[in-house]
Amino acid sequence: MHGNPHLVSDVMTRTVVTVGREATFKEIVRILEEHEVSALPVLDGAGQIVGVVSEADLLPKEEFRDDDPDRRTQMRRLADLAKAGAVTAQDLMSAPALTIHDGATLAQAARTMARHGVKRLPVVDGAGALCGVVSRSDLLKVFLRPDEELAVEIRQHVVPLLAPPPATADAVRVEVRDGVVTLTGQLDDESLVPVAARLVRAVEGVIDVRCHLGGATGAPDGPS
Structure with a gap:
């Protein structure tokens, strides 16, 4: 192979805004707004990533706020209805967290994002510790x-x-x-x-x- 492929660690954002399991719904919304991001990694007490809470996880609360879903909807959207009643990151987050290793290539990261339909991925090091976050826009930097x-x-x-x-x-x-x-x-x-x-x-x-x-x-x- 010619050259050295660019890695996720070359383009990722190293300063990551996170929340703990007990972060409240309102706190999560405020942090998303303040930092202009669409998702937040959720860390446990040891600093390990256990999930991700995104705007999509929060929206069911507004969607079902004044709605009484029928039986069919209840059966089809059990997870969303559970999130509609959740008040902390622990119950709102999607788990386990979808992550990418800092040594992965940009192509591998792009394929992971496309396959799972996500806009950003938490990045972990060899020990599994969170060390950054990579977004679609980060992957496009190589074209500059x-x-x-x-x-x-x-x-x-x-x-x-x-x-x-x-x-x-x-x-x-x-x-x-x-x-x-x-x-x-x-x-x-x-x-x-x-x-x-x-x-x-x-x-x-x-x-x-x-x-x-x-x-x-x-x-x-x-x-x-």
């Missing part, structure tokens, strides 16, 4: 990498795989503009032409790849 930084990584870690030294310097030219990479040049091994775009697209922060590489016996490819 400067063009020249992307070009340097591609030249140093991808191009040598396509054109081993001493041909490396002249075989493949790399240009990056607004995160879009353009490859031009000629490869001795024509079978590597379709591989080039895949390797470059795997570089974190690359938005798109335009491949204009030719093989030793073939004409240059069109845009990928």
Whole structure:
């Protein structure tokens, strides 16, 4: 694998607002409002994360405030009805907490968020202690990498795989503009032409790849 993938620890927010099991409903709402977040990790007395309380966990109290649900609704939404009557984080939170390890890659974090439909994940270290929180917007920070930084990584870690030294310097030219990479040049091994775009697209922060590489016996490819 070329380069070193960015990890959750590279982009996460390290200052995390939390609540204890006994935090009251009103206290939770106030903290969410003050810190402009949509969810809070819930910690036990030892500082271990035991759950997460989110806006979605709080809304049933308003939804069922003046409603008397029928039997079918009661059976279908037992968990929401229980939260509608809850007054502390212990009874409001979703548990166990869905977390991500600080050594996970950004791709792993993105897949976890997508699979579970969440906007942020508490981050834990090797001992299971809370050490940060990562959000969707944190994962997108990788696309702010400067063009020249992307070009340097591609030249140093991808191009040598396509054109081993001493041909490396002249075989493949790399240009990056607004995160879009353009490859031009000629490869001795024509079978590597379709591989080039895949390797470059795997570089974190690359938005798109335009491949204009030719093989030793073939004409240059069109845009990928």
